[in-house]
Amino acid sequence: MTTLCIANNRTEEMVGDLAGTPPAELRFAGCGAQRMLWWAEDGDVLVLPWGPDPEYLAYVTGLTGVRADSLAFVVPPPGAHGDQVLTADRLADPGFRAELRRALDGRAVDEVLAVSPNGAVAELADALGIGHAMPGRPFAAQGGNALVNSKAGFRALAAGAGVPIPPGRVAGSPAEVEAAIEDLLARGHSVMVKVEYQAGGLGNEILARDEKVEPVGAERVVPLPDRAAVAAYVAERWTWLTGGRGQRVVVERYFADSAPLYAEFVIGDTGAVLSGCGEMVMRPVVVGEITPPVTPDAGARDELVREAARLCEALRVIGYRGTVSADAVLTPEGEIYFHETNARLTGSSHLHHAYAGRLLRPEHRGSRHLLELAGLKVPSFAEAVAAIGAAGLAFDRERGTGVLFSSDFGPADGSVMYCAVAEGPEAARALEGALLALFAG
Known part of the structure; x- marks a missing residue:
């Protein structure tokens, strides 16, 4: 049996619009996608942003015991964001799909395993006639991946399930964000603001009134001594806070030294x-x-x-x-x-x-x-x-x-x-x- 492994390590459902992502960040994500080799078993087919480095392939398979010559690798042409990550347009390329069909010919696919099981992967699996092998395909096909990776959606899900979350709220307008930040700061708390879609802490900032706070989980701490400073911050950072496309903003208490x-x-x-x-x-x-x-x-x-x-x-x-x-x-x-x-x-x-x-x-x-x-x-x-x-x-x-x-x-x-x-x-x-x-x- 064969697993189709799709190393889509950075998607819009995970981090929002890729247009402004620095090239080095995309390269880092693409290199991380090569870790899909650690999942490979004999006879699997892997879709990667670029072909594996022979030394890295030999190293991984030498440890896992997989026969490297039994694996098939398919790399789609570059897309709108280049060739560093597997974007939806790359997975939809007709030439790539034809090559992938040839690689899968004669192999019985029992699982479609993607880094990010999103709608693009569901559509690809359906086009290949193997949608049945993708766990959760109906959910993914309807945009479910964006729902479960949303930091705003998370707060609603966790609150409904009774799971403890930091005090705060999800806000959708500058006035709401300003009020939510000021409410926590006025009560003597530091604040974490979060872009709805990002990863690794890159979409977070910490806001503090007068206490000295070390940034953990965010790249910087912004001092906001009064309500006027809060309003100025929200106005200045609004495009960044909303991911450049009107996303919601998470505002929650920041717990230092955690x-x-x-x-x-x-x-x-x-x-x-x-x-x-x-x-x-x-x-x-x-x-x-x-x-x-x-x-x-x-x-x-x-x-x-x-x-x-x-x-x-x-x-x-x-x-x-x-x-x-x-x-x-x-x-x-x-x-x-x-x-x-x-x-x-x-x-x-x-x-x-x-x-x-x-x-x-x-x-x-x-x-x-x-x-x-x-x-x-x-x-x-x-x-x-x-x-x-x-x-x-x-x-x-x-x-x-x-x-x-x-x-x-x-x-x-x-x-x-x-x-x-x-x-x-x-x-x-x-x-x-x-x-x-x-x-x-």
């Missing part, structure tokens, strides 16, 4: 199964994570998973099928507040599916910590792999510890994403330190 957490599930027809949970590393927006999380105690972790499961049940009932990461914060007072769901394969998914699920031996699962971060500068991917092997740092399946390279970010960035797998968080940090020392300078 731990950013997530719980990830896979939603099927009969329920949701926990993939894992973790803690995000912010500098000041997300740059990585550690799983399992290290800050929450057992009680807080149980609450995180329990409330996230309630969110997933609400999503299941309305028809979503696939991976969901429910993001939350644990405040210094021990309270958990959820602030969004990411209905797609996330930057965490390969850790739980491939690393813990495929690479770790059964006896090591549950007793390993995985610390993943981006931005390690290396001479080249091949040289980086050779270096960790020679230094004895490479992941070893028998021990269940070592360094893995998640993504090759290529010549545009000259870095790789790395994951330190160890028996505890301190050991993972020590392993990371050895890795960084190896490439220092």
Whole structure:
């Protein structure tokens, strides 16, 4: 049987209009799309923004045990936003679809697995005659992906399900946004404002009256000493706040010194199964994570998973099928507040599916910590792999510890994403330190 894997790692349903997205950000997303290789099994067909780097392909399949020559890769022509990400127009290209049909000829497709199971993927699956193999296709075909990735829609869904969310509201006009911000600031709280569609904290800003606040989960803190300053801020930032196309704005209380957490599930027809949970590393927006999380105690972790499961049940009932990461914060007072769901394969998914699920031996699962971060500068991917092997740092399946390279970010960035797998968080940090020392300078 064959899975059709579609690596549409950045879509309008996730982040809004792509027209103004910086090229480096699109390149980063396209490199992240190459992580779809971690899902591949023998005989699968993969649709990627560009063909896989041979060294990266050999590295991944060498670890997963997949026969690289059994895989088929299909790359559509560039679209309106170039060739860095798989946009809807690229997936609709007639020549691409003809080539994809040829690649699938003679293969029985039992699943269509997309990073973002959206309407473009549903339409492609129907055109290929394999719509039945896409979980949640009816929901996706009606624009459901935009619904479940909306930060504004999330607040309504969570409130209706009784899941705790930060005090605040969804606002649709400048006057409403101004009033919502001022209400929280006047009560002595800092504020987080959020663009309805964005990812990784890039659509967030923190607003503060007079307290000193370190930005975590947003790129900056904006001081607003009075109501007049609030009004000026809203007027100045209105186009950005609404994504340039009249989107709604989320205004909610910001909890300083909180731990950013997530719980990830896979939603099927009969329920949701926990993939894992973790803690995000912010500098000041997300740059990585550690799983399992290290800050929450057992009680807080149980609450995180329990409330996230309630969110997933609400999503299941309305028809979503696939991976969901429910993001939350644990405040210094021990309270958990959820602030969004990411209905797609996330930057965490390969850790739980491939690393813990495929690479770790059964006896090591549950007793390993995985610390993943981006931005390690290396001479080249091949040289980086050779270096960790020679230094004895490479992941070893028998021990269940070592360094893995998640993504090759290529010549545009000259870095790789790395994951330190160890028996505890301190050991993972020590392993990371050895890795960084190896490439220092």
